[in-house]
Amino acid sequence: MSNLSKPIPPAGGPNALEVDIRAKTFRGADGEDVRAIEAIAFSVAPASFATLIGPSGCGKTTTLRIILGLDREFSGSLKLPDSGGRVAAVFQEPRLLPWRTVDDNVRLVLSDEEADGDLDDLFEILGLAEMRSRYPAELSLGLARRVALARAFAIRPSLMVLDEPFVSLDEQTATRLRALLTNVWSARPTTAVMVTHNLREAVELSDRIIFLTERPARVRGVYEIDKPRAERDSRWREATLTSIAKRYSGIL
Amino acid sequence: MADDRQSGTAGRALMPASGAGVLPSVGPRLVTVVSLAGLLAIWWVAAILADSRVLPTPPQVAEAFWRDAATGELFFHLAMTLMRVVAAFVLAMVIGSVIGICLGMNREANRFFDPWLILFLNIPALVIIVLAYIWFGLNEAAAIGAIAVNKIPNVVVTLREGARTLDRDLEEMARVYRFSAMKTLRHVVLPQLQPYFAAASRTGISLIWKIALVVELLGRSNGVGFQINLYFQLFDVASILAYTLAFVAVMLTIEFFLVQPFEAHSTRWRPKRARG
Numbered sequence A: 001m002s003n004l005s006k007p008i009p010p011a012g013g014p015n016a017l018e019v020d021i022r023a024k025t026f027r028g029a030d031g032e033d034v035r036a037i038e039a040i041a042f043s044v045a046p047a048s049f050a051t052l053i054g055p056s057g058c059g060k061t062t063t064l065r066i067i068l069g070l071d072r073e074f075s076g077s078l079k080l081p082d083s084g085g086r087v088a089a090v091f092q093e094p095r096l097l098p099w100r101t102v103d104d105n106v107r108l109v110l111s112d113e114e115a116d117g118d119l120d121d122l123f124e125i126l127g128l129a130e131m132r133s134r135y136p137a138e139l140s141l142g143l144a145r146r147v148a149l150a151r152a153f154a155i156r157p158s159l160m161v162l163d164e165p166f167v168s169l170d171e172q173t174a175t176r177l178r179a180l181l182t183n184v185w186s187a188r189p190t191t192a193v194m195v196t197h198n199l200r201e202a203v204e205l206s207d208r209i210i211f212l213t214e215r216p217a218r219v220r221g222v223y224e225i226d227k228p229r230a231e232r233d234s235r236w237r238e239a240t241l242t243s244i245a246k247r248y249s250g251i252l
Numbered sequence B: 001m002a003d004d005r006q007s008g009t010a011g012r013a014l015m016p017a018s019g020a021g022v023l024p025s026v027g028p029r030l031v032t033v034v035s036l037a038g039l040l041a042i043w044w045v046a047a048i049l050a051d052s053r054v055l056p057t058p059p060q061v062a063e064a065f066w067r068d069a070a071t072g073e074l075f076f077h078l079a080m081t082l083m084r085v086v087a088a089f090v091l092a093m094v095i096g097s098v099i100g101i102c103l104g105m106n107r108e109a110n111r112f113f114d115p116w117l118i119l120f121l122n123i124p125a126l127v128i129i130v131l132a133y134i135w136f137g138l139n140e141a142a143a144i145g146a147i148a149v150n151k152i153p154n155v156v157v158t159l160r161e162g163a164r165t166l167d168r169d170l171e172e173m174a175r176v177y178r179f180s181a182m183k184t185l186r187h188v189v190l191p192q193l194q195p196y197f198a199a200a201s202r203t204g205i206s207l208i209w210k211i212a213l214v215v216e217l218l219g220r221s222n223g224v225g226f227q228i229n230l231y232f233q234l235f236d237v238a239s240i241l242a243y244t245l246a247f248v249a250v251m252l253t254i255e256f257f258l259v260q261p262f263e264a265h266s267t268r269w270r271p272k273r274a275r276g
Helices: A060-068 A102-107 A120-125 A141-154 A171-187 A199-205 A234-247 B002-013 B022-050 B058-071 B073-105 B107-122 B125-136 B140-164 B168-176 B181-219 B224-233 B237-266
Strands: A017-027 A033-044 A049-053 A075-079 A087-090 A159-163 A192-196 A208-212 A217-224
Touching (some): A017 A060, A033 A208, A049 A060, A049 A199, A060 A087, A060 A192, A087 A141, A087 B168, A102 A120, A102 A141, A141 A171, A192 A199, A199 A208, A199 A234, A217 A234, B058 B073, B073 B107, B107 B140, B125 B140
Parallel strands (some): A159 A192
Antiparallel strands (some): A017 A075, A208 A217
16 A cells, blocks of 8 residues: 555454355256256365366356355355455445445445545545546546445455456556556455456466366366565566466466 | 536536526417416307306306305315315325335335235225224315325335436445435435426326315315315306316416426426527
8 A cells, every 4th residue: 555654554354265165056047957066165265365266167256256245056065254344345336326426336335324424535536536436437447446345445355256347448547457456456355255267367366276177167276375465576477387387288 | 627617618608698598488478367267268169158157257267256256155165275285285295205205115015015006096086085084084085095095105106216327326426425314314315306206296286186176075065175065066067167266376486386386396406408
């Protein structure tokens, strides 16, 4: 964050996120059951960033919906970092309220006591300081995504869930947004799970990458990254990508 | 960042500045005036040509207007009708919206009550009015209730359509961010239904005041409907037209000074389309 002299507040929940989905089926349009998830089990250590990668339609978004509590029809168990803590979501679409300004969109998710709080730092770090009185329809997709990020960070969640937050942006905007996410996340590391198709993105942001198979999804493997984010230069990234590609064929 | 900030400003540049909108709007307003003047002219010429007691000229209607306005009688009857219209409108909008939203969100309830709705939509206004007077007596509550019951099915149908189109994505967002039920209703659900409220009230106001006149004619001793019945028996067409036009003027005033500003305010977040 811009103000480094400020003590970093404790972030995230005290425990790891533990996901253990043993089966998840959908009722298809023809009435037949479709097995979406065979077995997905992984954990995310407190204040660390995990990424799920897998082929399209393998059940990544379903996993996130289960973590968010939007889908409760599955067998298995789920342990959140903090049972009473709040969970923030950044969806594929920004999902802002079109009839509220940027500022109101962020403030609305705060509890009544926090609603008048100072959000200047958050808007500043995400480059939204001048956009606060705009309506979402006046924003580009990149800006709207930033508002969605601001909204997620504003509640100081114990868990953050991101569903392809950089998809369908041009590369330059996506790069810029990834850097912003790294900044704002590093200022207050929060347990996070992200879904993406982009391995480069995963390598840049994550502490742990979880590879999934085709549907019905299983965990194909887990790749740990110890390197501090600041030291992940482009040469290191290329080397890492190559070694991952060697280990998990067809992943790139 | 420079990039998408730029596209943000470009987005704003596409929208007309508020000052620029004033000049082109003079055109349509002029058209309205000319159009109404044309209608008045046709009526005037026809009245002169017909030269009959049953088609008075505009000055004769104005004279009837001043006669009843001077005694205050006209304003009393206008006020009574307006009171009934407003009361029935509020009643119909509130009850109809609640029922409509419930039906729109609950498939089983909708399946069960849909035949009732079709039935009520097709009962003639006159039947409801007569039954209300027979069952509840010739009183104000029966009059206002009968007007509201005539309007409620239309509101239900419109708001049910609105509730069916509610955005699931936003509802999920509200759930994840733990919006209370009140917060969800106020900030997520009702704003999405705003166009449907607007449509229901538009068609509502005009329908309600027409029914209100019948209600007054059949069972009230004041109001525009009562006066029109009176002048009908006296065969005084000038007075009938005077009351009608006076009440139309009241409704237009409500439309321009209440409904339209409210609508403009509640849809200010919508991206404005370029004017042709």
